[in-house]
Structure formats: structure tokens, C-alpha cells
Amino acid sequence: MNVISRRAFLRGAGSLVGLSALGADRWLAAGREGFGTALAGPRAAAAESLIPLFAEAVAELEKTFSYASVLFTEGDGISMARDRNGKQVSFSPFRGHGLSIRVWDGESFHEVASDDLSGDGIRAAVLQLRRDVAPKKERYRIEPLSPRVGEWKTEMRIDPASLSLEERAGMLDAEFERVNWDEPRVRSARVSTDESRVRRIFVDRNRRLASETVQISHGSFMFGFDAGRPAAGFMRHIRQGGYETARFSDADIETMRAEMVELFGAERVPAGEYDAIFAPPVTGLLAHESFGHGVEMDLFVKDRAKAREFIGKQVASTIVSLSDDPSIPGERGSYPFDDEGMLAQPTRVIERGIFVSPITDLMSATYLARPRTPNGRVQSFDRKAYARMSNTFIERGETDPAEMLAGLADGLYIDGFRNGIEDPQGWGIQFTAQRAREVKNGKFTGKVFTPITVSGYVPEILGNITQVGNDFEITPGSCGKGFKEFVPVGSGGPHIRTRARVS
């Protein structure tokens, strides 16, 4: 399925002199009948009109500096939620826009970030950079990418713009009726559908890139008590694409209910080392926290990643290959170009157990003279770019998951994505999964444990992988760097079998 389409467009033109403030009318949405569905058209056109201004700002700045670029981001969308107490229909809380203009002084970047899109605002930012930053003798040179002009737009089977708000609210009501469970133990139930549109424009000397990404997040949450023991069930589909994502299958709903009931009786797991099968969401957590964060090359510059010493060396079982790929259609961590103008393409990080490539932002690739990968990403216009993951996963293997389960004599089947934390310098790892099912002689015993924390030493866990499934699944998530800087990502892979410390 080709979700990201491409078409050439746009050329830089115009002049900083005489720029007018961007008029309000350019943002006007359609009238009542269809406005909620028509946020895309007029706004996208207005965003495109900024490109010549950005190109001129870059040209002005490059009279002083060896490299300059502009990144514009804009978010919009509609959020709907329904629970037993009512319904809310609102604009996305992430609505907003801004731009970041940056220059290279010969050693590092300097930036001005602002939500002022007026000609005066852009001119003031340019003047501020020229006034406050002095070019230095060039210790490192930014090599601009080859010329490229392009626009990308998410492909959708059901464009939200083709649905009226009433229709969307009606769909939400229908979903709630399906999910809401008339069961005495269930105290609350909730369904939400969020449409988000993100427009990005990147401009430097050689590149004019624009994208509009539409993402639908359709989620449900249920909470209840059984004899004073609480449990929750949840389900969430997040895909780049259209409203086709905004519907649960009957199997989804049954699974959510069954998992909640199962958790009423769940116990704490006896802490210890276990033979374990990780379900794909947990495999993804392992990939993300181990050789995702651990190979972000900005950490190499700061001596914060042990992986720096291991390029070309064995770090995992020889049946393990791991990649980061922002070009996978439809996933939450996908994008057509990164926030520094590099077009999406996969990066093989581990090849048959050998660490072959880190992921980079522009600055770390420049400092360490390594090939760039498309991983320079920002949380928002008012934050800088770092080397960040996109969709990170262990690649598909050869073992049938059913066969994997049948071969587990005594261990745990760990499932359900919760959270994790990186330790790129110490190569420690911790992540938390929703539940583990006890397995004896290849069968579930019915005993369930929650929550499940897996911790250990990265090379040990990766080295202990003895089977890699022939299935594959990516789970959507959000990723922070240390204590902040959240970006949308995907992580996943197949079922894997390993041995791990569980508590």
C-alpha cells in the first residue's frame, strides 16, 4: 500500500522586502456545513505560500553564514471523546504553528524560534541572527543535500474531510455503544477519536520540502473493580491515514474485555530470571530502548553511548537484525523527510548481530563525519533537532510463533506495551509490559501476572535471543529523550524468545 505519494511542486521566489503580514483570510475555513472536515485545503495552500519567504530568508542569511535553513510546523485537528457522562467535540489541543530559523556559525547551530509568521516577524528573526551571531572559522562544514523539491501528503481511504462533523460524532456514538459493557464490574468506559493534521515545510539552499500528515488515533479505555481489585482494559489504533482507522473490530472489543477480566485476578510475578516469549509490542520496547536510544549519534558526540565503541562488533544474537525506518507507509513514526531535510529511508542498525550504523541528526553526522540518516527530529518548532528514532524494529525471522510457544517448557509470555527507559551509556535496560501469562509445557496455565518489569544488560538480553518469529507488527507510541523532547514513533517486530530478568 502506497500511503505517501509524491509530486513535484513549488519554487523559491519572492523577496523579504515588502512582505506583508499573512492575512487572516488565508486561514479561513469553509462554512458551517463542512468546515470541520475542511481544515486541510485552505490552510495547506497558505502554508505553501510561505516557502518563497523562507527561501529568501535563507538567501539573506547565507550572505553571512555558510549554511541556513528554515523549518515550519503547524498542527491542527479535531478531538472527540465519549464516556458514560457525555461527549466532547473540540479542536485538537495540539493546534498551533511556528517556525525555526537556524544558521551554522562554523562550529554549531544558532536558532530563533517564533510563532510570528508575519513578514516583519521573519525579518526580525533574520536580523536578530545576523546581529547576535558571528561566523567563526569553519571547523566543521555543513554539506547541503542535493537539490530536491517535493510535496507529500498522506493517502487516505476515508478522508476525514469527506465526513461532516455530525457523521463523525455519530460514528463515535456508535463505537461507544459497541464498547460500553453492561457488566456490573465495569465502572467506566470511554472511546475517543482524534484527527491530527501536521504540516511541515523545510527550506534550505537546495531543498523545498513540504508535507501534510493526517493521523487518526482511535482509542478506548475501560476500568472496573472486582471484589476491590482494580483492572483496566484499553485498545488504541493509531495510523497515518483516514477515518478507516476509527472503528474497532468485534475481535478488538472482545480482546479488550477479556484482558481486563483477566487482570482482575492477576498477581505479582515472583521476581527472577525467566525463559520468556515477547509479543511484538514488547519486542518493540526492547528494540526501542536498546539499540534505538543507544545508537542516537548525538549521544556519541557527548560520550554518552557505549555503542560508539561497538560499530562493526557483535552486540546481539546472530539471528537478530534491527532497523529504523521512517518510510514505512501509515505508521505513527513515519515521515517523508526529517526536520533537517533528509528524505526518509531505512537504516539497518544491527545486521545479523553486528552493529553497523547509528542514526544521526545533521550536527552529529557533521561532527563525527558519518553518513547522515533521516533521523533529525524536533518535538515542536520551539525545540532543537536531535537524533531520534522513527519506526524501530527487530526484523522478521523464521520461527512460527505457535511453534515458539509450543517449545517453551516453563516460562512467561509477556505482552502489552506500557513504557520503558533508556540507559545508552550503561547499557542497562528497563521496560514495563502490561501482563505476563505463565506457560508450562507449551501451554498457558491460566495464571496471569501484572505489571511486568523487564530489566537487564542490553547485550545479554539481545544475545540471549534464540528464536525470532516470522510474524511482524509495529505498535504506535511516543518517545522522550531523557526527560523531555517527545516525538511520535513506532516500535515493533516479531515474537522473540529470550531469557530475561522479570519483576
Next chain:
Amino acid sequence: MSSGFETIRSALAAAKGIDAWELRHDHTGGVQVYLLPKGHESERRVDSDEYIVTVHVRHDGVQGSTRLRLMRGEEAEIGARLEQALYMARLGGVEPYELVVASSPPKVELADPALARGVILQSARAIADRWVTAVGQLEGARPSSGELFAEEVTSRLENSAGFVGEVGTTKLSLLNIVLARTGEREAERITWDERRRVIDLDVESIVGASADEARDLTRAELPPSGTLPVVIEAREFGALFSPIVESSSAESIFQQSTRFEIGQPLPGVTAGGDPLLLASNATTPFGLSSYSFDADGLAARRVEVIRDGRFVRPWASQQYASYTKLEPTGAFGNLEIGPGSVPYAQLFEGGPVLHIVAFSWLTPDRGRGDFSSEIRIGYLVDANGRRPIKGGSVSGNLFAGLSAARFSRETIARGDYFGPRALRFEGVQVTGA
């Protein structure tokens, strides 16, 4: 008041069909300094203006509400946007509630003049210089990098019920990363500290302590496996006590998602530990979660939520106070915990005791209070002294732990936490070597 604010307020007042509205304006200015050992790597300036408009419409016995953000340059769009918001609000609806009426919020100190708009750049650079100097003097450890964010925000909130409030706040955030090496073993210590005032961000102490810990980590071992008393430092209390904070809100009572009952002891806690006093305090000068008025306009106050281990009253937003017929208290402010019964040093008696300085990431289960986390840095304290610990995990339950918990008598103030320096839980499961 900005002209944009006036434009939007006038439009709200004139709009037909709106039963109530709230308008908030935040003007944010900031400086971000990225630091390497040699000095300032780069700087970013940030400037933004945003308006958050909420419209409420009563229809068919319910109240529909829609929230809208407008950025700088979009103020003139307000007419069309309000029409959209009204339309959307009518598609939804919950039980009606009233907005906060006119009041005089208390004056809570939230802003440092040293971070005011005209001087924030110089102040940020000066703090960054202090970091560079401090890491330059380290022995047996070396700096990796740092990031300093300085921010000042001016906010104005008005609503159709007559509430008007204006407040200025400042904040500093320091990411500090220090490395140490002993032989072949290298270790890093990463810290994140936030304060409202320059004077409260003790850069030199932060750097010094992180260097000590990084050096210790180069000889850290796994903890022994078994059941041990565990002393947990206050830096983890925000996460550790989150099940109590989340379960004690009026919203959780209304949503029936809490086991807590007003007037009753906390579920699962038996008498035997230091009786818990837990309060939300939004009035603490320069507390990170202090406010003069919350997002609804409710005035700052101190609210004891748990007293003598009993749930005495929920903290309540305007909406959920209305639904539960309880008094509104405002958003949860700074976490305040009452001082304990024993001196800090006594917490480590009767070893071996596992002293947790920092977990890798503590995320207790909200409903049950179960927690399990890897140890990012800790110490095993026994008759032989104090040995650094890293890795392994600690598993327990907050409510069971409180049944025999001892809090230190000594208290600290740390960003949005005010209370004992540490607590001790008995019989906690430790998994290590």
C-alpha cells in the same frame, strides 16, 4: 492587556449563542543554551503568543464545550473560529456546571525578576557559565553536556462569570550529564532539575553531587536478591505517591475509578507506619506547581487530602466539584508530605538496607499501587559501610509499604515537593545478583 486579547474578548462578548466562555492568553519568552565542556554549544531564542478560548453552550439539558487555540496573527480570525467552536460545542454535552466567579486570588510568588524579559538572556548565560566553571573543576569525573532552559510566561485569564486574573511566572530547567571512568568501567549520571528562581538552582551542588554519584557508579554492583528494607529518596516521591494523588481527586470519585472513601483509611494500609499527611499546596512561594489561580480561575490554597492515614477530602476542579457536590479546591499544587518520626540517619539502621537514590523510571500502577523499577543508582548500607548499586530491580506496593513506613524528620524543598527527605519501606522484594 494585548490588543489581541481585547479583540477576542470583544468577539466573545458579542457572539450570539454562547452561554459562557473562558479566555486565556500566554505570552512566553525563553532562552535555551546547549552546553559542552568547552562552553556554550549553541543558543535558541523562543517567543510565542497563544490564546486559549473555551466556549460553553447549554442545549438539551447538557453543556457542550469546545476549546480552541489561536496563535499570534490569528486574532482577527476569531469571528469565524467562534462560529466553528459553537457548532462543535453543540455536538457534545456533559452535565452542566458553572464557571468560577469573580474573586481576588492570593498573591503567590511565582516569578524571579532575574528572569524578566529584558534580562533573561544574560541570566541564562550566567547560569550556563556557572555550569561550565563547575564542571571544569571536577576531579575524577568529566562533563558530557548540559542544557539550560530559561522561560518567563505572562498569563491572563478572564471568563464570562467575571473572573479576571493576571500572573507572571518564571522557570529554569537544567539537564546535567557527568561521566566518570575507573579502569575499564565508565558511568554517567544524568540529572534534571527545575526551579522558579535563579537563587534556588544550586548549579554547583547539582554538578558536585552528580560527579560523586558518577564516580560511585563506576564501581557499582547488582544488589543482592531477597527481601530488604529500602530507603527511597524524596526525588522519587512525585512518582511514588502518584497513585494516591490520582485516586484522591473529585474526578476519580465521579468516574468511580477510585477505591478511596472519604473518612476512611487508605485501602490496603494497616496501622503501624508513620501516619501519612499528604497535602496539595499551591501557595508555596516559588513552588514549581504553585499558582495564584488554576486553569479554571480557582484561587490557590493548601488542602490536606490525607491526614493520619485517612482520606479526608478530595482535591477538586471546578467541574468535578460541581458534579460531586464537594467544595472546589483547585488543581493539585505542590506535593506536601508531613515530616516523619525518625532522624534521616536512623532510616539506615538495622542493615543491610538498600538506599535508592534514583530509580530508572518509576511508574506505579495507579489502581493497585504496585511498583517495580530498575535501580539507576543506589547504595547497600550495612555494617561494612556503603556500597554503590546499579541495576537489579525493586518491587513493592505503595499501600503495603505505608503500613510500616518511616519518614525522615528532616525535610527538604525540591521544585514541586516539600516534605521528608526520605522514607523507609520494610520487606521490599529486591532482585539482583
